[in-house]
Every structure is written in structure tokens, then in C-alpha cells.
Amino acid sequence: MKLWRTPFDHNHSAEPLAYVFIDRERCKGCGFCAEYCPRDVLKMGSELSSKGYQLAVVKDGSKCLACGFCELICPEFAVKLTINNKAHSEIKP
Amino acid sequence: MPDHEADGHSLIAKYLRQDRLPHIWCPACGIGPALNCFLRAIDKSGLDPDKISVVSGIGCSGRVAGYVKLDSFHTTHGRAIPFATGLKLANPELKVVVFSGDGDLAAIGGNHLIHAARRNIDMTVICINNFNYGMTGGQVGPTAPYDVRTSTTPYGNFEPPFNLPLLLYASGATYIARWTVLHLHQLEGTITEALLKPGFSFVEVISPCPAVYGRMNKEPEGLDSLKSYEKRSIIKNGADPKEVDITQNGPIIVGKFIDVDRPTLHGSLGVVAERARKPTKK
Numbered sequence: 001m002k003l004w005r006t007p008f009d010h011n012h013s014a015e016p017l018a019y020v021f022i023d024r025e026r027c028k029g030c031g032f033c034a035e036y037c038p039r040d041v042l043k044m045g046s047e048l049s050s051k052g053y054q055l056a057v058v059k060d061g062s063k064c065l066a067c068g069f070c071e072l073i074c075p076e077f078a079v080k081l082t083i084n085n086k087a088h089s090e091i092k093p
Numbered sequence: 094m095p096d097h098e099a100d101g102h103s104l105i106a107k108y109l110r111q112d113r114l115p116h117i118w119c120p121a122c123g124i125g126p127a128l129n130c131f132l133r134a135i136d137k138s139g140l141d142p143d144k145i146s147v148v149s150g151i152g153c154s155g156r157v158a159g160y161v162k163l164d165s166f167h168t169t170h171g172r173a174i175p176f177a178t179g180l181k182l183a184n185p186e187l188k189v190v191v192f193s194g195d196g197d198l199a200a201i202g203g204n205h206l207i208h209a210a211r212r213n214i215d216m217t218v219i220c221i222n223n224f225n226y227g228m229t230g231g232q233v234g235p236t237a238p239y240d241v242r243t244s245t246t247p248y249g250n251f252e253p254p255f256n257l258p259l260l261l262y263a264s265g266a267t268y269i270a271r272w273t274v275l276h277l278h279q280l281e282g283t284i285t286e287a288l289l290k291p292g293f294s295f296v297e298v299i300s301p302c303p304a305v306y307g308r309m310n311k312e313p314e315g316l317d318s319l320k321s322y323e324k325r326s327i328i329k330n331g332a333d334p335k336e337v338d339i340t341q342n343g344p345i346i347v348g349k350f351i352d353v354d355r356p357t358l359h360g361s362l363g364v365v366a367e368r369a370r371k372p373t374k375k
Contacts, residue, residue: 025115026114026115028115028119028120028121029120030120030121030314030315030316031121031314031315031316032121032126032315032316032319035316035319036275036319053120069277071129072126072129072130072133072277072278072281073126073274073275073277074125074126074129075118075120075121075122075123075124075125075126075315076114076115076116076125077105077109077114077125077129
């Protein structure tokens with residue numbers, strides 16, 4: 001998003017720059033992340049992993065608000081969320 | 094763009110032996126989210142990781158001891174709590190966590206579980222409850238609800254199950270909670286509280302087991318189990334443990350049930366030891 005003028009509260013109220021990364025070697029295609037993503041960022045793709053599991057893919061990364069639930073619910077530790085280039089778990093509320 | 098592939102997931106890299114991944118658990122197993130919550134709870138509680146040791150028994154959840162990057166021990170079947178008791182008695186500074194399943198803790202180690210609760214040893218027990226013996230092929234477990242089908246009860250389970258929170262309450266545990274693997278934020282907070290609670294704390298985690306239990310009970314995918322939990326769970330903090338038994342399709346009452354204070358084993362041992370050291374008057 002391009003801003004013509006930087007709003008004065010931009011630093012603390014702007015949407016975080018979130019990036020969801022799914023480890024293709026670890027994903028076993030259970031579908032938990034895609035089902036319980038509150039913003040429909042993730043979905044189950046048609047591609048198969050090297051072990052034959054159906055992979056979860058990022059459908060629309062720009063919708064992500066970095067709640068971190070996908071990272072928490074992934075049984076394989078395969079989802080990694082970074083916010084403003086920091087790991088989600090590093091950010092203290 | 095940052096190099097996401099190269100920089101490790103900081104928290105996971107800190108507490109998990111990443112070289113052991115991918116783990117052996119089936120797709121959609123509930124142990125992964127529970128372990129994730131446990132690792133986050135360690136981080137949140139601010140405890141020194143060098144002072145935490147994880148003990149686990151036999152079963153799928155017994156593998157946790159091998160995956161965490163903490164001092165850990167994988168004991169024989171049902172004997173996780175005796176080992177943890179010895180560990181705690183020998184080194185009271187340690188925070189001992191027992192991470193095991195319902196078959197290991199409530200069936201084969203059932204006696205140890207109730208006696209550890211009675212003695213009120215300062216330890217945290219995380220029990221992954223999937224209602225059956227998953228690793229050995231889905232035999233009926235002590236927590237399997239009445240009438241469910243397992244590989245050893247193909248026409249329905251005819252035994253009444255244990256109600257673990259009630260059992261632990263009757264035995265004297267000071268902190269009892271139950272969550273499903275869908276209530277992850279609550280679970281994380283509860284495990285943090287349980288870690289910081291002096292005394293015996295017990296956290297039951299209802300977990301899907303799609304490969305064996307689910308397949309026999311019309312929940313062949315892990316997602317089916319999660320959707321069933323979503324529909325059936327009722328959050329009731331402070332509920333009476335008598336009312337929280339689980340039936341085949343009935344409600345699952347989750348929440349923090351018990352949080353009381355009692356003298357711990359080390360506290361009462363210290364009082365008696367002090368009395369024994371005092372010279373007797375003649």
C-alpha cells in the first residue's frame with residue numbers, strides 16, 4: 001500500500017507485515033491451519049509433497065493479521081510466521 | 094525480503110531438537126500442538142530451561158522426551174512418575190514435568206499417579222488423552238468412553254471409563270485443568286500456570302488420534318475430531334470434577350477446574366526434618 005502522507009499513528013497502528021512460511025518437507029497435509037485460519041489466508045493446495053502428502057499453501061498472504069494460530073496448531077512445526085522480519089514468538093505483547 | 098528458510102523458528106529452535114524432525118507422529122496428531130504449547134509455556138513462565146527436566150513414559154507421547162532440547166528421560170511403561178519423583182527428591186531445585194499419555198499415566202502407571210497426587214510432589218503432569226493405546230494399534234484404554242469402538246472392543250466398549258479430573262481431585266492434586274487441542278491459547282496459559290504452581294498440577298489434553306481411534310469412531314480425519322470438539326466443548330472454569338466425565342458424543346467440559354493450595358511434600362518434609370534434628374530434652 002502506498003501512502004501519500006505518513007499518518008502520525010502509523011508506527012503503532014499499522015497492520016503488521018506478516019509473512020507465513022510453510023515448510024514443504026514437514027507438512028503432512030492435516031489441514032488444521034487451512035481450516036482454522038480466521039482470515040482464510042491458507043488453503044489446501046493440489047500439490048503433493050515429496051512424501052505424497054497434500055500440501056497447505058498460502059492463498060492470500062496480504063490478508064494475514066499475524067494472529068499466530070496456524071503456527072500454534074500445526075502438529076508438524078511446519079508453519080513459521082514472521083512479523084516485520086521478526087519471529088512471531090519473539091514479539092512480546 | 095528476509096531469509097525465512099534460513100533463520101530458524103527462534104522459539105522452536107531454542108527448545109526443540111530440530112534435527113529430529115519430522116517426528117514420528119501421524120498426520121493430524123494432537124501431540125504436536127500440545128508440545129508447541131508446552132514449549133511456549135516454558136518461554137512464558139520465565140523458568141530457566143536448564144532447571145527443567147522432562148520425563149515421559151511409553152507411547153506416542155513418550156517420544157516428547159527425545160524431541161525437546163531439555164534434560165529429559167524416556168522411562169519404562171507407566172513409570173514416568175516414579176522416576177520424576179526420585180528426580181525431584183534428589184534435586185529439589187529442578188522443575189520436573191511429566192509428559193505422557195492416558196494409557197501410560199492412568200492404566201499402567203495409575204497407582205503412581207494417585208500417590209504422587211496424594212503426596213503433593215511439586216511436579217507438572219501433562220496427560221495427552223486420546224482414549225486408547227494409539228502406538229500399539231488402538232486397544233481400549235482406561236479413559237475410553239462407554240460404547241466407543243476400538244480394535245479390542247469392536248462391538249463397543251463395555252467398561253466405564255476413568256474421569257481423570259475427579260480421580261486426581263480425590264487423590265489430592267492442587268491444580269487440575271483440561272483443554273482440547275483446539276483451545277491452544279488457553280492451554281498455553283494453563284501450562285504456564287501449572288509450571289509455576291507449587292504442588293502437583295495436572296493438565297489433561299484431549300487429543301485426536303485419527304489413525305486408530307478416529308478411524309473406528311467415524312472421525313477418520315483429524316479435522317473431524319477437531320470439529321467435533323468445537324461443537325461439543327463447553328468452557329466451564331471451576332466446574333465440579335464430578336460433572337466433567339466424557340461420554341461418546343456428549344459435551345466435553347473444559348477449563349481450569351481446581352486451583353487450591355496444600356503443603357507440598359518438600360514443605361512437610363522440611364518441617365519434620367527440622368523436628369527430628371532438634372535435640373530431645375531428658
